[in-house]
Amino acid sequence: MEEVRNQQVIFKDYVNGFPKESDMSLTTSATVPLQLPQGSNGVLLKNLYLSCDPYMRGRMTKTEGSYVASFTPGSPITGYGVAKVVESGHSSLKKGDLVWGFTGWQEYSIITAPETLFKIQHTDVPLSYYTGILGMPGMTAYYGFYEIGAPKKGEYVFVSAASGAVGQLVGQFAKLTGCYVVGTAGTKEKVELLKTKFGFDEAFNYKEEPNLDATLKRYFPEGIDIYFENVGGKMLEAVLLNMRVNGRISVCGMISQYNLNQEEGVRNLSSIIMKRLLVKGFIVTDHYNLYPKYIEMVIPLIKEGKICYIEDVVEGLESAPKALVGIFSGKNVGKQVVVVARE
């Protein structure tokens, strides 16, 4: 029986304000046998790629009744990842299978409910994509844009956090639908990416715009039909003034608010009435039944080069805390991935 040490990223304690690297620590367990406990019907995973996602900030706060449990102080961070099955006590998976789903920030994890994992069927694409375009963020962009946004050709689409794991896909889906799409991001480099790499019609750096209402009026003289909301706060306030009648706001995230002790107030909500807006929040895990349909759509698009995906990849579990903290100040360019092992 092989024995291993299991390196882990431990969540130290609940966080106030912006998370810091020091809110996590790296530990290595004593040597443990690389096997499932006797009689387990779980699976033992070797983790390959881990995903850094904005929703994880919510898990760093002690909350009750949230849609996802808080992290447990003293235990490893948990989140989405790609992994290889080392040993399986469950009929749906066998040794050597590749999966994506909820796992731990460590080299090896035992998953006691393997039915929550997705077995990876397509391996002729980068495996790390299953933390992004082929995983939770991909499904998020798909559901939020197509199912809530209900886009029609020629409509005007605005995407915030547009170069992120979700936003870059929303923009490309919008172009494939024949929409006019403008994105916003927080650096010059990202703005360039939006225009040159992802095919957004226009893009701007919100940090350089003193009057977001005026900026939006410049980019959308006819107004916005679909706003894909990733940031909340002042951007939402300005967007509300620029929505068109019967517009849709697909509310995916509000990252600008996650590190505040109290949310900012948002004005201009009366636009919801005047413009008959639909504002719809969603949690993608409610809609995983659509995953096969999404994969069927997106795999050919990737293979034919009709859609691209940019990742910001760091190597090693020891780089994970910095990578996770970085997404809350927009340090990542594209989907933030941590490589634990490549196979």
Added chain:
Amino acid sequence: MEEVRNQQVIFKDYVNGFPKESDMSLTTSATVPLQLPQGSNGVLLKNLYLSCDPYMRGRMTKTEGSYVASFTPGSPITGYGVAKVVESGHSSLKKGDLVWGFTGWQEYSIITAPETLFKIQHTDVPLSYYTGILGMPGMTAYYGFYEIGAPKKGEYVFVSAASGAVGQLVGQFAKLTGCYVVGTAGTKEKVELLKTKFGFDEAFNYKEEPNLDATLKRYFPEGIDIYFENVGGKMLEAVLLNMRVNGRISVCGMISQYNLNQEEGVRNLSSIIMKRLLVKGFIVTDHYNLYPKYIEMVIPLIKEGKICYIEDVVEGLESAPKALVGIFSGKNVGKQVVVVARE
């Protein structure tokens, strides 16, 4: 040919903050012949009942691109009313017909687009009801509650401005659907009405509640499935914290914001994500195609005494400015109606 003087309520000029009686003036025209201009295909109406509605505040401000045009300074106020046809140049209406729809705040009006008027079919109910339960506010309650709220038996419903023209109906529709319903209003008298007359399960005076979040938690320990939004601002902010997963907010109005120069900011919008909320604004005039279906439902309910409707009736055009101004500080108890003439 009969000749008349036409008393009118004139809108003097655009309004800042709360409207005042002095923003309107009463005038009486010179004697005019009581007839349509030669060749007109409009109708000449004798106005009977006029409706005071919160949306009229928006028309007192000079705005562009609003869903309803601003009032014209120097011209009569316009709004919903019930009237009798004095002379018709239009094939769909004849002398003596009763109608409801958009008319002027004056004794006699010429309507050049009579196809916007609804011909009254049921006259064995109070005619003034066509400014309320059988008119625009009734359709508003119907569409906003049934079509957007999509209520199910046993769900928890909260209504703000609950004793008003729309709210009192939403509460009764909710009870007829088998929901648990709580209303809020701004006086003890109104709170009593909600419980004793309209059958709300509970009601409270928001002016006596220092912590609306705590108040809502007391009345909705299980949370709110449907919020019928008439007020906006701090109430919405507290409601967002108390919505249940998959809750619906039917956004009908935000009267608390209409007289402010700048809207209040509303916090807690991240609940829209966490709780997968649907927030949908609407303008009832988009949905008048459902009016026959609504009438078919509500007329029997009225006749069988299964639904009641309370009006706050003032007599005479000269009382109209005070009545209109009063609704913005909650002076009305029930639907605010102005009687111009009874037949």
